[in-house]
Amino acid sequence: xxxxxxxxxxxxxxxxxxxxxxxxxxxxxxxxxxxxxxxxxxxxxxxxxxxxxxxxxxxxxxxxxxxxxxxxxxxxxxxxxxxxxxxxxxxxxxxxxxxxxxxxxxxxxxxxxxxxxxxxxxxxxxxxxxxxxxxxxxxxxxxxxxxxxxxxxxxxxxxxxxxxxxxxxxxxxxxxxxxxxxxxxxxxxxxxxxxxxxxxxxxxxxxxxxxxxxxxxxxxxxxxxxxxxxxxxxxxxxxxxxxxxxxxxxxxxxxxxxxxxxxxxxxxxxxxxxxxxxxxxxxxxxxxxxxxxxx
Amino acid sequence: xxxxxxxxxxxxxxxxxxxxxxxxxxxxxxxxxxxxxxxxxxxxxxxxxxxxxxxxxxxxxxxxxxxxxxxxxxxxxxxxxxxxxxxxxxxxxxxxxxxxxxxxxxxxxxxxxxxxxxxxxxxxxxxxxxxxxxxxxxxxxxxxxxxxxxxxxxxxxxxxxxxxxxxxxxxxxxxxxxxxxxxxxxxxxxxxxxxxxxxxxxxxxxxxxxxxxxxxxxxxxxxxxxxxxxxxxxxxxxxxxxxxxxxxxxxxxxxxxxxxxxxxxxxxxxxxxxxxxxxxxxxxxxxxxxxxxxxx
Numbered sequence: 188x189x190x191x192x193x194x195x196x197x198x199x200x201x202x203x204x205x206x207x208x209x210x211x212x213x214x215x216x217x218x219x220x221x222x223x224x225x226x227x228x229x230x231x232x233x234x235x236x237x238x239x240x241x242x243x244x245x246x247x248x249x250x251x252x253x254x255x256x257x258x259x260x261x262x263x264x265x266x267x268x269x270x271x272x273x274x275x276x277x278x279x280x281x282x283x284x285x286x287x288x289x290x291x292x293x294x295x296x297x298x299x300x301x302x303x304x305x306x307x308x309x310x311x312x313x314x315x316x317x318x319x320x321x322x323x324x325x326x327x328x329x330x331x332x333x334x335x336x337x338x339x340x341x342x343x344x345x346x347x348x349x350x351x352x353x354x355x356x357x358x359x360x361x362x363x364x365x366x367x368x369x370x371x372x373x374x375x376x377x378x379x380x381x382x383x384x385x386x387x388x389x390x391x392x393x394x395x396x397x398x399x400x401x402x403x404x405x406x407x408x409x410x411x412x413x414x415x416x417x418x419x420x421x422x423x424x425x426x427x428x429x430x431x432x433x434x435x436x437x438x439x440x441x442x443x444x445x446x447x448x449x450x451x452x453x454x455x456x457x458x459x460x461x462x463x464x465x466x467x468x469x470x471x472x473x474x475x476x477x478x479x480x481x482x
Numbered sequence: 483x484x485x486x487x488x489x490x491x492x493x494x495x496x497x498x499x500x501x502x503x504x505x506x507x508x509x510x511x512x513x514x515x516x517x518x519x520x521x522x523x524x525x526x527x528x529x530x531x532x533x534x535x536x537x538x539x540x541x542x543x544x545x546x547x548x549x550x551x552x553x554x555x556x557x558x559x560x561x562x563x564x565x566x567x568x569x570x571x572x573x574x575x576x577x578x579x580x581x582x583x584x585x586x587x588x589x590x591x592x593x594x595x596x597x598x599x600x601x602x603x604x605x606x607x608x609x610x611x612x613x614x615x616x617x618x619x620x621x622x623x624x625x626x627x628x629x630x631x632x633x634x635x636x637x638x639x640x641x642x643x644x645x646x647x648x649x650x651x652x653x654x655x656x657x658x659x660x661x662x663x664x665x666x667x668x669x670x671x672x673x674x675x676x677x678x679x680x681x682x683x684x685x686x687x688x689x690x691x692x693x694x695x696x697x698x699x700x701x702x703x704x705x706x707x708x709x710x711x712x713x714x715x716x717x718x719x720x721x722x723x724x725x726x727x728x729x730x731x732x733x734x735x736x737x738x739x740x741x742x743x744x745x746x747x748x749x750x751x752x753x754x755x756x757x758x759x760x761x762x763x764x765x766x767x768x769x770x771x772x773x774x775x776x777x778x
Contacts, residue, residue: 188681189600196593196612196652203498203649204615214625267514278540279764280518283769284525286756288710292726295528298742315543346647357521360759364542366772420620421712425732436587440621441713449623457622464770468617 203448207462215454219447229455239456240433245310248343249352256356258409261363262401265371266393268364278368279348282361289358289421296354297426300327329431347431354422359415363408372406410467417463423482436460460472515684522740525753532746534560534702539743558747567722567730568748575709575726575752577640578719582647582708583701589648590655591697595685597656598663599671609660615653631718638721646718656698658773662696665688695766702763703770706756728754 218225233239242357268277284292301311309315314324325334331345332338339345374397380394420437421430429438436456443453530544533554538547547553563569596602597609626645628637636642666689674684690697713729719725725733731748738744760767 189596189602192592192596192600192681193608195589196656197587197648199645199652200612200615203627203646204618204623205651207626208618210626211622230597245578250639266519267510268512271514277518279760281521283757283760284521286760286767287525287753288704288712288728289608290710290712290754291730291749291753294731294745295524297523297735298527298531299748301742310540310543312523312543312545315545321753357524362772365768383605384745402689418621421728424712430547435640437621437713440624441716444625444717453625457624460619461617461622465617 206340209462211457213454214450215458217454219449219451221450225451229451233452233455233459238434239436239439242429242436242439243459244343245348245433245435246417246419248255248348249301250413251417252349253352253359254356254409256352257359257412259361259406260356260360261367261408262398262405264360265368266397269368271372277366278361282365284358285361291423292358293422293425296350296357297328300350302326302329308480320481326421328427328433331432345432347427347433349357351422351426352431354426355416355419359412361414363412366408367401367404370401374400396480407471411469413467414464414471417467419458495505510719524532528746529750530595531742532750534558536743537743539746541720541739551755558743559712559751560732561749562744562751564749566734566744567725568727568751570723571725571727571730573723573749575728578643578726579708580645581640581644581695584657585644586648586651586704587659587701590652590659591658591685591690592661594663595689597660598666599689609656613657614654616657620650637722638719638723643715646714647711650714651707653702655704657698658696661692662693665691677689698763698766699770699773701770702759702767703773706759706771709756763776765767 215220215229216224216226247461264278264281268274271277298310299312300313300314301309302324303309303311303316309318309368311327313327318324322335325346327350328347330347333340334346371387379396380390383394387395418437419435420441423433423438424441427433429435429442434442436459440453440456440460443449443456527544531548533542533556534547535553535555535557538553545671563572579701593612597605631642631646631725636645669686670692671688673686679687687732709726710728711726714730715729716732722733726750731745731752734741734745735746
């Protein structure tokens with residue numbers, strides 16, 4: 188009897204998730220059109236090729252800088268908005284970008300970053316502000332040099348990568364803020380009041396009481412954002428299509444599949460992605476279970 | 483820290499205290515308001531530009547639009563809707579998203595009911611296995627699923643993409659619904675069974691109606707996830723006539739990269755429905771998004 192209830196779901200996950208994972212692992216050990224096994228060649232190629240190395244480094248930038256900024260801003264905004272009466276309105280403004288697609292966000296930000304050569308009217312907000320201050324305009328999505336200098340830092344510390352990460356931060360800070368704000372509400376106000384009565388400064392209260400209590404919630408938010416960072420596709424795809432050294436693993440995999448028709452390399456990239464995600468996801472699943480037990 | 487109302491009514495000293503409190507809190511208010519405005523500025527620029535004529539958009543910044551003479555138009559919307567196929571794409575997005583929300587929740591609901599209320603060997607292990615599939619990044623499934631859909635002639639068809647979205651949404655839907663169903667009062671279900679109700683009746687008449695809040699949050703998350711998806715549609719729905727808005731906008735970006743009046747109008751059309759859901763159902767919306775963000 189119970190099998191009848193489980194059957195549709197099990198068929199779906201086996202056909203669309205379990206079988207494809209096994210098959211992709213198999214393809215990653217085969218040549219471009221999957222006619223012969225090539226051992227670890229695809230992995231060797233992926234890890235030694237400069238294009239894929241750049242993509243991996245870009246993913247590392249995403250998962251460090253994007254996560255750090257979204258969590259950091261999320262903590263600050265959660266603490267600050269918690270102290271005013273119009274808290275929910277202020278939070279709504281910051282959370283709204285979560286509702287829209289990465290594609291729409293990409294259009295919004297392409298417009299902010301719009302670039303015209305020096306001497307033309309700038310219609311992008313950022314370059315208009317810059318040229319008003321007498322600075323030269325910058326092609327934010329193309330330039331790899333540090334802004335306003337002739338200095339090029341090693342991959343992935345490029346201006347265009349930073350510009351893309353900023354879009355991700357704009358979208359996900361609201362998520363971090365909402366979760367952290369809920370965590371903050373769970374801290375008993377007596378604890379904080381007691382510290383203040385004892386003469387602790389606001390900074391000490393934040394550093395010594397709020398942050399330690401909030402640490403598990405911060406970890407949860409960070410793991411979620413890291414998974415997002417690893418899978419980043421849409422923002423990069425719509426804004427630069429991976430050009431000018433902005434490729435990440437997911438965009439490169441798409442290109443290997445559809446532009447170069449190399450299913451071996453594409454499979455290897457997918458497996459690398461899965462291997463990176465598994466440990467982080469395990470942490471999250473453990474949290475689910477502990478939440479379930481306590482709740 | 484807060485200056486309470488009782489203090490402020492206690493004469494001139496109280497008034498001074500209130501004033502002092504206000505002044506000391508001024509930086510706090512300033513920071514919050516500036517950040518909130520800053521956050522909305524890019525989207526506001528998009529909205530303004532979508533109502534400006536093309537010559538104005540390409541020659542001056544959107545912030546100059548508020549000087550007289552005002553020059554706004556609906557032309558951009560009528561041209562993206564008719565000439566660039568955004569009207570068709572809007573309908574396509576609905577055709578993809580509505581079944582893409584209902585089917586996975588229903589299929590997951592059946593399984594979650596079994597996991598929560600039926601006793602059988604290996605139940606918990608099977609449940610953990612389904613939930614563990616959350617780790618699978620969609621990229622990992624693209625090639626085999628594409629080949630499979632090609633073999634059964636479902637590439638470029640709506641049923642093909644419904645099936646894909648159903649499968650991708652299932653692990654999370656099963657997880658969330660099982661946990662919610664398991665918390666329903668045991669006595670209620672037992673007395674229904676004693677009255678001779680069938681499983682099907684208990685599921686549709688008792689379990690689902692009692693789970694409206696969880697189902698609402700889940701439905702909002704799944705709907706937005708499908709509505710905002712680019713990758714799945716790009717790979718499995720290679721027919722431009724069936725393209726959802728995300729794919730159409732992506733094509734507009736590559737072919738009309740500098741026609742900002744069109745891009746901004748198209749992007750705003752795709753944002754309308756999510757924004758309405760956000761404003762109308764904010765609580766369920768936030769719960770759905772925050773619960774669903776862990777989805778792999």
